Amino acid sequence: MNLRAGLQVKFFAIMAVAFLVVVTLILMLLNRQERMQSEVVGISREAMRDTIAESLSRHGEGEVAQLAGSLTNPLYYFDLDAIGELGRAAMMNPGVRYIIVYDNEGNIVHDGNEEIPSYGKRMDDAMAAKIITAQALFTQWSETTLDVSAPIKVGQQRLGGVRVGYDLKAMRVYQDTALDKVRQRLEDLGRRQLFWVGVLSVGLLALGGLMLWLIQRWLVNPIRELADAAHTIENGQFDSAPPAAHSNDEVGDLMQAFGRMSQSLARHDRDIRRMAYTDALTGLANRLAFREVLDQRLLHLRGDSGQLGLLFADIDDFKRVNDTLGHDAGDEVLLQFANRIQETVQRIGGERALLARFGGDEFVILVEGSRERNGEARTVATHLAEVLVGELGQPIVVHDRQVFLGTSIGVTLYPEDASGATALMKNGDIAMYQAKVAGKNCYRFYSRAMDQAVERRVHLEHELRGAWDRGELSLVYQPVFRLADGAMVGAEALLRWKHPEQGLIAPSVFIDVAEQSGLIETLGPQVLRAACEDAIAWHRARPGAEPLFVSVNVSPRQLRSGDLPNVVAACLQETGLPAAYLHLELTETAVIGDEIHASSLLARLRASGVKVWLDDFGTGFSGLSHLRRVPVDGVKIDRSFIADVLRDPDDLALTTAIIAMAHSLGITVVAEGVEKEGQYAVLRERGCDLAQGYWLGHPVNTEEFLALLMS
Numbered sequence: 001m002n003l004r005a006g007l008q009v010k011f012f013a014i015m016a017v018a019f020l021v022v023v024t025l026i027l028m029l030l031n032r033q034e035r036m037q038s039e040v041v042g043i044s045r046e047a048m049r050d051t052i053a054e055s056l057s058r059h060g061e062g063e064v065a066q067l068a069g070s071l072t073n074p075l076y077y078f079d080l081d082a083i084g085e086l087g088r089a090a091m092m093n094p095g096v097r098y099i100i101v102y103d104n105e106g107n108i109v110h111d112g113n114e115e116i117p118s119y120g121k122r123m124d125d126a127m128a129a130k131i132i133t134a135q136a137l138f139t140q141w142s143e144t145t146l147d148v149s150a151p152i153k154v155g156q157q158r159l160g161g162v163r164v165g166y167d168l169k170a171m172r173v174y175q176d177t178a179l180d181k182v183r184q185r186l187e188d189l190g191r192r193q194l195f196w197v198g199v200l201s202v203g204l205l206a207l208g209g210l211m212l213w214l215i216q217r218w219l220v221n222p223i224r225e226l227a228d229a230a231h232t233i234e235n236g237q238f239d240s241a242p243p244a245a246h247s248n249d250e251v252g253d254l255m256q257a258f259g260r261m262s263q264s265l266a267r268h269d270r271d272i273r274r275m276a277y278t279d280a281l282t283g284l285a286n287r288l289a290f291r292e293v294l295d296q297r298l299l300h301l302r303g304d305s306g307q308l309g310l311l312f313a314d315i316d317d318f319k320r321v322n323d324t325l326g327h328d329a330g331d332e333v334l335l336q337f338a339n340r341i342q343e344t345v346q347r348i349g350g351e352r353a354l355l356a357r358f359g360g361d362e363f364v365i366l367v368e369g370s371r372e373r374n375g376e377a378r379t380v381a382t383h384l385a386e387v388l389v390g391e392l393g394q395p396i397v398v399h400d401r402q403v404f405l406g407t408s409i410g411v412t413l414y415p416e417d418a419s420g421a422t423a424l425m426k427n428g429d430i431a432m433y434q435a436k437v438a439g440k441n442c443y444r445f446y447s448r449a450m451d452q453a454v455e456r457r458v459h460l461e462h463e464l465r466g467a468w469d470r471g472e473l474s475l476v477y478q479p480v481f482r483l484a485d486g487a488m489v490g491a492e493a494l495l496r497w498k499h500p501e502q503g504l505i506a507p508s509v510f511i512d513v514a515e516q517s518g519l520i521e522t523l524g525p526q527v528l529r530a531a532c533e534d535a536i537a538w539h540r541a542r543p544g545a546e547p548l549f550v551s552v553n554v555s556p557r558q559l560r561s562g563d564l565p566n567v568v569a570a571c572l573q574e575t576g577l578p579a580a581y582l583h584l585e586l587t588e589t590a591v592i593g594d595e596i597h598a599s600s601l602l603a604r605l606r607a608s609g610v611k612v613w614l615d616d617f618g619t620g621f622s623g624l625s626h627l628r629r630v631p632v633d634g635v636k637i638d639r640s641f642i643a644d645v646l647r648d649p650d651d652l653a654l655t656t657a658i659i660a661m662a663h664s665l666g667i668t669v670v671a672e673g674v675e676k677e678g679q680y681a682v683l684r685e686r687g688c689d690l691a692q693g694y695w696l697g698h699p700v701n702t703e704e705f706l707a708l709l710m711s
Helices: 007-070 072-076 080-091 171-203 205-234 252-278 287-301 317-327 329-347 376-392 421-437 446-464 509-519 519-542 556-560 566-574 588-592 593-607 624-628 639-643 649-664 677-685 701-710
Strands: 096-103 108-110 138-141 145-155 157-167 307-315 356-359 363-370 395-396 401-403 407-414 443-445 473-481 488-499 503-505 549-554 582-587 612-615 634-637 668-672 690-692
Touching: 007 080, 007 138, 007 157, 007 171, 007 205, 072 080, 072 157, 080 096, 080 108, 108 287, 108 407, 145 668, 171 252, 171 473, 171 488, 205 252, 205 307, 252 287, 287 356, 287 421, 307 421, 317 329, 317 395, 317 401, 317 509, 329 356, 329 363, 329 376, 329 395, 329 649, 363 376, 376 407, 376 588, 407 421, 421 443, 421 446, 446 509, 446 612, 473 549, 473 701, 488 509, 488 639, 509 519, 519 549, 519 556, 519 566, 549 612, 549 668, 556 566, 556 582, 566 582, 582 593, 588 668, 593 612, 634 639, 634 649, 639 649, 639 668, 649 668
Parallel strands: 407 443, 488 549, 549 582, 582 612, 612 634, 634 668, 668 690
Antiparallel strands: 096 108, 096 157, 138 145, 145 157, 307 363, 307 407, 356 363, 395 401, 473 488, 473 690, 488 503
């Protein structure tokens, strides 16, 4: 019997082949679907991990950079309370595990806790070794923590640093949760797809092709759009439009959720950029924003004839506002100053002028000159500086009190002074410092000679360090005489520096360097101890004679530190000098600058038996009325009045008035700079108590002074 392949057999054969083809296609589709799901989950995992990590890193760096800037003044003055307040405020930010403020040696200054249990301990964790000497923002990752650190600087001087640790567990939990949802929804879609493909494969093979097309449209394309959008966000383009949801199913929900996440990241990125480029107090551009604009302007002007002018404005004696009225008043003063500067810059500086606050009380202004008119940048900068000095010299009303502050402005020009942003900013800072040296409340243009002056000052400061230990610094003593009987009653200790190469250096030069650099806080106690030891030697050399006092000059910086009474007490205890024979001399302006703080310290000194004198009296801006509020034992009439007391009736009248007023308050009067016998006679006639000067005796070293006592 011959078997013939009939239509039915062919049909079943075709159906069998079709079934095998469909089954094969289904198997291939299932395999492809599984691989796609793995790819989608992997892509989503990488995109979410990188996006969240980058966002957290940028957020952390922005917060830490801002916190480091806020900690500059508290760490500079070692204000643990202010550091603690800033630390605790930062600890309240979401995700922050710890905050550590440390010094240059890696020792912990504050950890955000009120008790500071780790104070003084050295950071010894695995991440600490890489950040102790870091000069810029530094980010480290561990399995559980993102550690961001930043140095705390004053100008170029590094005071220490701050590090903040962020918890990564929340990020990983959020990532795993989101991926689980994606995986679950993909699995649900896969099962739904398998069901429809299985049903349609039994009926029509063509419908299977249609299902493939629908799957491609409903699933693969949206996922690819999500992957492209995630890649765009990964590249930092947070403001790009998120993919639109074309369906109302799980894929549509996923795309909508992704869109909301993209908008949230864009919003956070804008906030971070605003915080990174804007000064929090004044709303002006900050140092980072100003530097970027300056770099762009310079790049645009290279090879062109354009000009730029930089003005560095620093408020004079602003610390006095914080010390006397508090930091809230200081912030109000800064806001008023910023508004005045901004109004002036908008009126005079031109459309392309830029104002920024560099932190503290320093503002920087960028003005641009026209390419057509040579020298216009200098003209605009000069006019702007003149107006600013006048405007900012007007009184400011804060807390119902008038505050008088000046402004020192340094001006530098491009391309005359420098061709790069770093050099321009350095030159402006140097010029501003020269304006302060010139008397403050003025402006100065940068010149090449200023660089040489700064270099000489830096070299002098370097040489001054250790000069006492090398024996280059020594004390000389100028006798002080009682006018009533002409007896020597004491001597003023004067510091001298004999440099091995430059010879004798004027005290007015190196004392100013010591004051500005902070070396006076080391030299002051050394001078005080040496003078007390010499005074004890005088007493032992003249048993039974009237003991001599020794007067020692105290700098304003020593007075501001607040530790002067403790230093004096320790010195008297170590040397054995009775407190009554130690006289401390302070300048009038140093005392009047902060009467409340000074009066408290001087009262403690006088209570211990030490005498307090006001030096250079009459040269300050205060007047005699301040003697009622400042507890002192004596005043030293400045030599400028004594020099003309014989030929200038005004100086004679003023000197007579000072003597009478001081005696009415029970204050001793000392005249310095007595160089003529006639001056001595006039002062004695007017009732002056004590006197010193070249006519009475030149400053001599310790051995010569002791020989003078024995003669």
